[in-house]
Amino acid sequence: MEWAGLINYGVFMLTLAGIYAVMTLGLNLQWGFTGQFNIGIAGFFAAGAYASAILTTPPSADHLGGFDMPIAVGLLGAVLVSGVLALLVGLVTLNLRTDYLAIATIGIAEIVRLFLKNEDWLTNGVRGVAEIPKALSTTPLDPALADLLVVLAALAVVYGLLERGRRSPWGRVLRAIRESEPGTQASGKNVFAFRIQAFVLGSMAMGLSGALYAHFTGFISPEAFDPEFITFLVWVMLIAGGSANNRGAVLGAMAIWAVWAGTEFLTGKLPAEFTTQAGALRIFLIGVLVQGILLWRPEGLLPERQDGKKRG
Amino acid sequence: MLVYGLVLGSILTLGAIGVSMLFGILRFAHFAHGDMMTFGAYIALSFVTGLGFPVFGALPFAIVVTVALAIAIDRLVYRRLRRTQPVILLISSFGIAMALRALIQMIWGPGNHALQKGIQIPYRVLGVAIKPDHITIVVGAAVLVVALHLFLHRTKLGKAMRAMADNPDLAAITGIDNERVIAWTWGIGASLAATAGVFLALDTHLNPMTGWHVLLMVFAATILGGIGKVYGAILGGLVIGVAVEMSTLMIEPAYKPAVAFAIMVAMLVARPQGLLGGRA
Amino acid sequence: MSLLKIEEVRGGYGKADILNGCSLEVAHGEIAVIIGPNGAGKSTLMKAVFGLAHIHKGGIFFNGEDITNLATQKVVAHGLAYVPQENNVFPTMTVEENLEMGAFLRDDDFREQMERVFELFPRLKERRAQPAGTMSGGERQMLAMGRAMMMEPRMLLLDEPTAGLSPKYIDQTFELVKTVNDLLGVTILMVEQNARQALEIADKGHVLVMGRNRHDGTGRELLDDPDVARMFLGG
Numbered sequence A: 001m002e003w004a005g006l007i008n009y010g011v012f013m014l015t016l017a018g019i020y021a022v023m024t025l026g027l028n029l030q031w032g033f034t035g036q037f038n039i040g041i042a043g044f045f046a047a048g049a050y051a052s053a054i055l056t057t058p059p060s061a062d063h064l065g066g067f068d069m070p071i072a073v074g075l076l077g078a079v080l081v082s083g084v085l086a087l088l089v090g091l092v093t094l095n096l097r098t099d100y101l102a103i104a105t106i107g108i109a110e111i112v113r114l115f116l117k118n119e120d121w122l123t124n125g126v127r128g129v130a131e132i133p134k135a136l137s138t139t140p141l142d143p144a145l146a147d148l149l150v151v152l153a154a155l156a157v158v159y160g161l162l163e164r165g166r167r168s169p170w171g172r173v174l175r176a177i178r179e180s181e182p183g184t185q186a187s188g189k190n191v192f193a194f195r196i197q198a199f200v201l202g203s204m205a206m207g208l209s210g211a212l213y214a215h216f217t218g219f220i221s222p223e224a225f226d227p228e229f230i231t232f233l234v235w236v237m238l239i240a241g242g243s244a245n246n247r248g249a250v251l252g253a254m255a256i257w258a259v260w261a262g263t264e265f266l267t268g269k270l271p272a273e274f275t276t277q278a279g280a281l282r283i284f285l286i287g288v289l290v291q292g293i294l295l296w297r298p299e300g301l302l303p304e305r306q307d308g309k310k311r312g
Numbered sequence B: 001m002l003v004y005g006l007v008l009g010s011i012l013t014l015g016a017i018g019v020s021m022l023f024g025i026l027r028f029a030h031f032a033h034g035d036m037m038t039f040g041a042y043i044a045l046s047f048v049t050g051l052g053f054p055v056f057g058a059l060p061f062a063i064v065v066t067v068a069l070a071i072a073i074d075r076l077v078y079r080r081l082r083r084t085q086p087v088i089l090l091i092s093s094f095g096i097a098m099a100l101r102a103l104i105q106m107i108w109g110p111g112n113h114a115l116q117k118g119i120q121i122p123y124r125v126l127g128v129a130i131k132p133d134h135i136t137i138v139v140g141a142a143v144l145v146v147a148l149h150l151f152l153h154r155t156k157l158g159k160a161m162r163a164m165a166d167n168p169d170l171a172a173i174t175g176i177d178n179e180r181v182i183a184w185t186w187g188i189g190a191s192l193a194a195t196a197g198v199f200l201a202l203d204t205h206l207n208p209m210t211g212w213h214v215l216l217m218v219f220a221a222t223i224l225g226g227i228g229k230v231y232g233a234i235l236g237g238l239v240i241g242v243a244v245e246m247s248t249l250m251i252e253p254a255y256k257p258a259v260a261f262a263i264m265v266a267m268l269v270a271r272p273q274g275l276l277g278g279r280a
Numbered sequence C: 001m002s003l004l005k006i007e008e009v010r011g012g013y014g015k016a017d018i019l020n021g022c023s024l025e026v027a028h029g030e031i032a033v034i035i036g037p038n039g040a041g042k043s044t045l046m047k048a049v050f051g052l053a054h055i056h057k058g059g060i061f062f063n064g065e066d067i068t069n070l071a072t073q074k075v076v077a078h079g080l081a082y083v084p085q086e087n088n089v090f091p092t093m094t095v096e097e098n099l100e101m102g103a104f105l106r107d108d109d110f111r112e113q114m115e116r117v118f119e120l121f122p123r124l125k126e127r128r129a130q131p132a133g134t135m136s137g138g139e140r141q142m143l144a145m146g147r148a149m150m151m152e153p154r155m156l157l158l159d160e161p162t163a164g165l166s167p168k169y170i171d172q173t174f175e176l177v178k179t180v181n182d183l184l185g186v187t188i189l190m191v192e193q194n195a196r197q198a199l200e201i202a203d204k205g206h207v208l209v210m211g212r213n214r215h216d217g218t219g220r221e222l223l224d225d226p227d228v229a230r231m232f233l234g235g
Helices: A002-033 A041-056 A071-093 A098-118 A143-167 A169-179 A181-186 A191-217 A227-241 A246-268 A272-296 B002-026 B033-051 B055-081 B086-108 B132-154 B156-166 B168-173 B178-203 B210-225 B230-247 B253-270 C042-049 C072-077 C095-102 C111-120 C122-126 C137-149 C167-184 C195-201 C219-224 C226-232
Strands: B123-125 B128-130 C002-012 C019-027 C031-035 C054-062 C080-083 C155-159 C187-191 C204-209 C212-218
Touching: A002 A041, A002 A143, A002 A169, A002 A191, A002 A227, A002 A246, A041 A071, A041 A098, A041 A191, A041 A227, A071 A098, A071 A191, A071 B253, A098 A227, A098 B086, A098 B210, A098 B253, A143 A169, A143 A191, A143 A246, A169 A181, A169 A191, A181 A191, A227 A246, A227 A272, A227 B086, A246 A272, A272 B055, A272 B086, B002 B033, B002 B132, B002 B156, B002 B178, B002 B210, B002 B230, B033 B055, B033 B086, B033 B178, B033 B210, B055 B086, B055 B178, B128 B132, B132 B156, B132 B178, B132 B230, B156 B168, B156 B178, B156 C095, B168 B178, B168 C072, B178 B210, B210 B230, B210 B253, B230 B253, C002 C042, C002 C187, C019 C031, C019 C042, C019 C054, C019 C187, C019 C204, C019 C212, C031 C042, C031 C167, C031 C195, C042 C054, C042 C080, C042 C155, C042 C187, C072 C080, C080 C137, C095 C111, C095 C137, C111 C122, C111 C137, C111 C167, C122 C137, C137 C155, C137 C167, C167 C187, C167 C195, C195 C219, C204 C219, C212 C219, C219 C226
Parallel strands: C031 C187, C031 C204, C080 C155, C155 C187
Antiparallel strands: B123 B128, C002 C019, C002 C054, C204 C212
16 A cells, blocks of 8 residues: 555656656757747746647537547647747747847746636636546556656657757757857858747647646646746756756756655645645745755756867 | 826836846846845835834835845855856846745745735825825835936946946956945845835735736836836836736736737837937 | 066966966056067956956066955056056946046045046047047047046056057057156056057067067167067068
8 A cells, every 4th residue: 555655656756757857858959959048938838738638628618629639639739839839939039139038938928827817718717627638548557657658758759859859960050059149140050040940849848748737637727837836947957957968857857856846745744834835945945956056066967968079 | 097007117117227237237137026026025014014113114124124135145146156157147036036935925925915904095186096105106216216316326336336337347447346336236226126016015915926927017117228227217117017007998907917028029129229229 | 676577477268378477577667568469468468467367377566566366456456557458438427427437446536637637638528528438439548548547546557559549549649658657657568559659669568479478678679679570560
């Protein structure tokens, strides 16, 4: 009984960590490789979550659809919707300086949140979308295990694609843009096109992650997730793991998720009257942790690999 | 509507001046500014509800504590990150914002508070209803802006601050101690933030998210006025404040922050150097 | 006794050294000139004196006191002033405010000194209320020198004060350097591209190559040295 409970808990935690890892990989493409400062991660996550939810739920009077489609279609839809959103955002903002882009992306996330909350016809507003189907529910697999398998499969696919991208000439151009945009421009590359591609692909990973989350929990609402917190945690994961290193990003996601889960054990020991404070304390600790990482280990657990070349 | 716009604009101005000055001196967008506002408001709340101070008696204490916090954070964290890229400071300030908000929740809880109890009887001026608080906020902000102007143009330290925003290396060559100027900049930025936070709590109500929710508008005001420019921030604050409140005539009030954002993006694309022009 | 003494200095900004054992001495009341090809470390040497480049070997002494790697704002207090080559004014501040900033460390009344600067540069007086960023290159150079004079320094470091100026202004600048040196008794160390003209007014000259002294001598000696003439004076 004890063991079964522990394994169940482990599976549950690993699934969530995997969902975060997909987002962290997306951010790594944007920030780690291309130097784009996106702090609107939650916006793309939410867009993906809602897209897949609306596509796959049974018809409902409360919100648009549902269209009762297979989950594979839902995931594809999530990727497309977040990709289109990123394209629109990117076309307008990607030529901005880093800090302006940061402010702009936070605005996007805020607008997505307001939109999901207020457009009842589409999203059922604050009441949220329920009855989101589970993945692989027709197979004899344990549902929790099925979720984990799907998430790990998605993580493997995203990781594989990003690693291929990183090794390719395409990945080298992205890093060149990060190091010296004018230089890359001078060598005849269409810098803007590369930036858009990185931004859109990274955001697609975030959308996919949102869809995975929706199918994992079965219910989503604008209040169910704290957007700034998701964004923040993903950033901490990437910095802790080592930006511009995909293995680092996944490792960082796992490590920080473990720390996050660990703090729950710690605060769980506090007397019951402190439960409202406990959540805040955990966020506070993570906020302090990130300062520590920036001060003492800014390159993260796994620093960027230099592919045998040394930088002057 | 216009009155509400001016009130919001005054508050945004106080926040935007701080963000703008910090950017001018330290070259990064301070993401914890909204939460610094919230923090100041909560300190005032403690003095009002805990010790029975009037709101304006509590304000100086709120300012002092917020300034102390800002300088402490700078000494402990930002100062050591200054040698690296400014973007690292940006990430750091985002983390500080989360930590500060969490701290506020731990101390004061997640719920709503009111800084002032009871209903105010509005004055009627030319057929427009104006609450006493509104007058306080607008006049208070104006006084602070004038005081800041005098400080920046009449005092040695104020001029040193402008010199450092212009050219930090040259400022050091003339004997200006950069660290001291930075500490003063935090002092002024945090004072204005605390005041803005108290005003915001007077105008509406106070919860841990209050400051974060206006941060986007504060940034919009800063950018509209031209980042790093103090007078631009005043103009930007008022324009954003009025535009946001007036927009409720046409679109749903729920989308207020989106209006500020739309103006900001339009501005960034069309005129990134800000309304008043000059260097970017 | 020499006023400024630089001893076997090595250092730069990052990992690679720009200064590779560079030495020079400037005595009270002298004009010393540094010439040399681009990238020889001339500007870096000046910045090193002002704590803007890092020195890991050797030392810098001013008036007998060790100022090696001293914080920039503290060097000024010793009576040294520095005019960088570029970005040497505060563009959004007025001419008068720029001069006030030059006197930042002074607690006494500096109006007299400001009048003296205005006498040297009448043009600045006309434009005292104008923002420095709106002035011409020549006027900015005047303001930068005027600003440096506000502390009544014992020594002035000038980094290519004639760069980008028209011939008329170049002559004027050299005249000015002589005036400041003769009349006000300020010791001068300057880096110059107009090597011939600079050496003509110099008591001492140094040729810097690859962060090291190549030739040292009086201004006259260097002008007459065929090697220096061929390599660095263009003929």
